[in-house]
Amino acid sequence: xxxxxxxxxxxxxxxxxxxxxxxxxxxxxxxxxxxxxxxxxxxxxxxxxxxxxxxxxxxxxxxxxxxxxxxxxxxxxxxxxxxxxxxxxxxxxxxxxxxxxxxxxxxxxxxxxxxxxxxxxxxxxxxxxxxxxxxxxxxxxxxxxxxxxxxxxxxxxxxxxxxxxxxxxxxxxxxxxxxxxxxxxxxxxxxxxxxxxxxxxxxxxxxxxxxxxxxxxx
Numbered sequence: 001x002x003x004x005x006x007x008x009x010x011x012x013x014x015x016x017x018x019x020x021x022x023x024x025x026x027x028x029x030x031x032x033x034x035x036x037x038x039x040x041x042x043x044x045x046x047x048x049x050x051x052x053x054x055x056x057x058x059x060x061x062x063x064x065x066x067x068x069x070x071x072x073x074x075x076x077x078x079x080x081x082x083x084x085x086x087x088x089x090x091x092x093x094x095x096x097x098x099x100x101x102x103x104x105x106x107x108x109x110x111x112x113x114x115x116x117x118x119x120x121x122x123x124x125x126x127x128x129x130x131x132x133x134x135x136x137x138x139x140x141x142x143x144x145x146x147x148x149x150x151x152x153x154x155x156x157x158x159x160x161x162x163x164x165x166x167x168x169x170x171x172x173x174x175x176x177x178x179x180x181x182x183x184x185x186x187x188x189x190x191x192x193x194x195x196x197x198x199x200x201x202x203x204x205x206x207x208x209x210x211x212x213x214x215x216x217x218x
Contacts, residue, residue, distance in 0.1 A: 023181060024098060024188035030105040040101025047119045048096040052089045059085050084137060091133040096122050098187035099194075107195035121194045132186075136179055143172045 018037070025032035060082065067078030099121045103114060122129055147168045154161050 020180070020184050021101065024102055024184050025105060027185050027188040028102055028106050028192045033105070036101045036104035040104055041097055043100040043115060043118060044093060044097035047100075047115055048093050048122075051123070052093055056086065056089050084134070084141060087137040087141070088130075088133045091137050092122070092129060095129060095133065095183075095187050098184065099191045102188050102191035103195050106192050107199055117195070117198050121191060132183065136183055139179060140176050143175055147172050 018032075021037050022032045063078045063082050063085075066074045067082075069075070096118070100114075100118045103109075103118055103121070107114075107117075109117070147165070150168070151161075151165045154165075
């Protein structure tokens with residue numbers, strides 16, 4: 001790949017990421033800012049890379065051991081599961097980025113508290129986020145693999161089959177894009193709700209005991 005195609009690919013990637021950020025900002029009723037977008041990415045790396053890298057390492061070691069046993073079913077399982085878990089962790093890191101940047105818009109805080117709440121926003125719900133990350137990654141892989149498997153079964157080369165393959169691939173791309181948009185909206189709504197809940201908890205904790213009891217009873 002030459003220099004210009006790489007630049008074009010990078011521009012398209014940045015445009016797609018920014019479009020996703022615009023979508024999330026619209027969901028929470030805020031204006032998307034470059035500052036929140038970039039700082040959110042940096043914060044996601046700070047609080048996300050180490051725990052997710054540790055999880056990947058803990059998963060990769062047994063899968064590599066299973067794949068190296070020389071047993072064909074185990075080798076295939078390792079071959080398929082390793083990239084799936086890698087994509088899922090990349091998706092989880094993307095969700096962490098979503099939480100960080102949305103919180104910057106809806107709940108401005110000092111940096112230490114912001115990082116702590118953003119970290120808890122993801123890791124306080126490990127089962128839900130894991131199911132979401134693995135489920136959406138598996139769906140995307142399955143859709144693309146299904147089209148390729150179907151094209152392989154068709155065999156041969158004809159204009160009709162190529163056209164059908166292009167149509168199916170377009171439907172898959174549309175389905176993947178819809179899934180990604182749904183996931184971005186879900187992450188934005190969660191980050192806004194989580195920020196509201198944590199802000200209310202902080203407000204209640206600062207009230208005198210009598211007022212706090214009155215609020216809880218009411």
